[in-house]
Amino acid sequence: MSNDTKSPLLSWLDERYQVSPLIEFLRHKEVPIGAHSMAWYFLGGATLFFFMVQIVTGVLLLMYYQPGEATSWESLRYIMTKVPFGWLVRSFHCWSAHLMIICLVAHMFSTMLLKAYRPPRELTWVTGYVLFAVALGFGFSGYLLPWNELSYFATVVGTDSVKSVPVVGNWLLEVMRGGPDVTINTLYRFFALHVIILPLACFALVGIHLLFIQRQGMAAPVGECHAPRGMKFFPSFAVRDLLLWLACLFLLVALSTVAPYGPNIPGMEWELGSKANPLAPAYPGIKPEWYFLWIYQLLKEFPPHLLGLEGPQLCLLLVSVLMGAWAAVPWMDRQARRNQPSPGFSDFGFAAILFISYLTLKAWDIGAVGNDVDAPASVASVARTCAWWELGLGGAIIAIRYTVYEHRWFLFSGAALLHAGLHGLAGIGYLAAGLVAMLPVVAGVVMIYRAQSRGEETAGA
């Protein structure tokens, strides 16, 4: 940009801070338009918008919220009943938290399915993965702050899992809780985590994540090193992003005013309820936030002891292995590293959606009969009803993938559906059904690996 065409303000800034290269960079920046919809590129921006709403509403809540045994619940009740528009601020905070997680999950799965993690963007995936963990930490630590019965017991269950960590589990549990049990000391620690530690970590990680994206640009579709067409980031993409933010704001206002205490779905409700009483027994129906429901349900599926370990320990081990595998996908997906389609990993992503959705449906007790959802007849009915839902959902996904996207790799998602069918319809135990469903996967993967190895040898010869 020549000095003649610059505005006086820009010239003034440029003289002092040399902003011209940055403006030139943004002027030439393009978003690739390729084989897939552009809609996926906007999910990260929507997540960022809801995060900013979290910061603003969180600061507003801090003006009145007082952490303490005799003040946490009371100050929140004061915010909701006495402070003008206090109920709206809290409703905004809660709704935007859930919408942020929904956008984040969709963003993560779209990145996974579009293989946007392939080189050179591995670290963008890793920072996004850590940001997802931080967002879950926000949800978990914020859940306790109202100090009501539901949040108290959800935190008791959620933190107790930490003791299953080998060697340092019990120490970690005490550090987390500020003592052997969940007390007001736990709330003080969670408060510090929620309003200081996690926001600082989040700002740093978001900064790094955005820096990587700006430096490397958005990923082009697989097979295209350089997208054939591009959209100018400024102003075309940025204006669209702003319009989406406006739509998100409208949605947030509508939801917060129509349903200020949530949609009344287990794991997505924030009525203040009764004040926490650590000496009152737990009551039925205590469930964590919806994004932790699959782990909650998985904990229920494990027997007390298995393979020489306690059920919760084994469950935590399985979840850790799955999460570790998810983080390592950019390095495991060798075909995507060569910029080739990797249908197996796409199917792995869809199978993860099916695996999590079946457990979540079960945790919602869909199909329960009678008042006692834990009675054997009710448990069987829930497993059966959820299996039908799962088969319907999975069948629809496979049909769309087969006809619209011409996918032909269904080994993992087929196994997830077989698992649900064996457990829900044939009445086999959840873990046993999972083991049976894994057998064709193992056999299939071995066969494909051998066929690929033979193909490479033949090509080499």
Place this chain on the structure above:
Amino acid sequence: MGWLASVLYPVGRYLTPLPETGPTGPVNLTRGEIGKLEQDGFVIVPVVGKRVLVLEDSEGDIRALSARCTHEGCTVQYVADDSLIWCACHNAKFDLEGGVISGPPPKPLPRFYGERRDDGSVVINVVEQA
């Protein structure tokens, strides 16, 4: 490495909570707690940082057990009609000795000493019984 240890060790020690203090010997239930025991058939009391379930069984005997479910730490309750201890979080059931009847808990509930004295007072001791 030494520098890192000199930073992390004090931080770790600072974050590690101090052990709970309080009477380690037998503890008498308060008048309010006894009233609740008689009204509901059970009461949960804090003793040296532990949640203790004190219940009166169908024969009038006092029993004291840990109120913390061995599965995920929820607070259990006494169901007098079925003569069992129940955890609502994951539908775990224990007998009055603390043994697991059904559900996912990997261990029985620890038992403590509990007794009703002639003067009507209830005394418990959180030294675990075999």
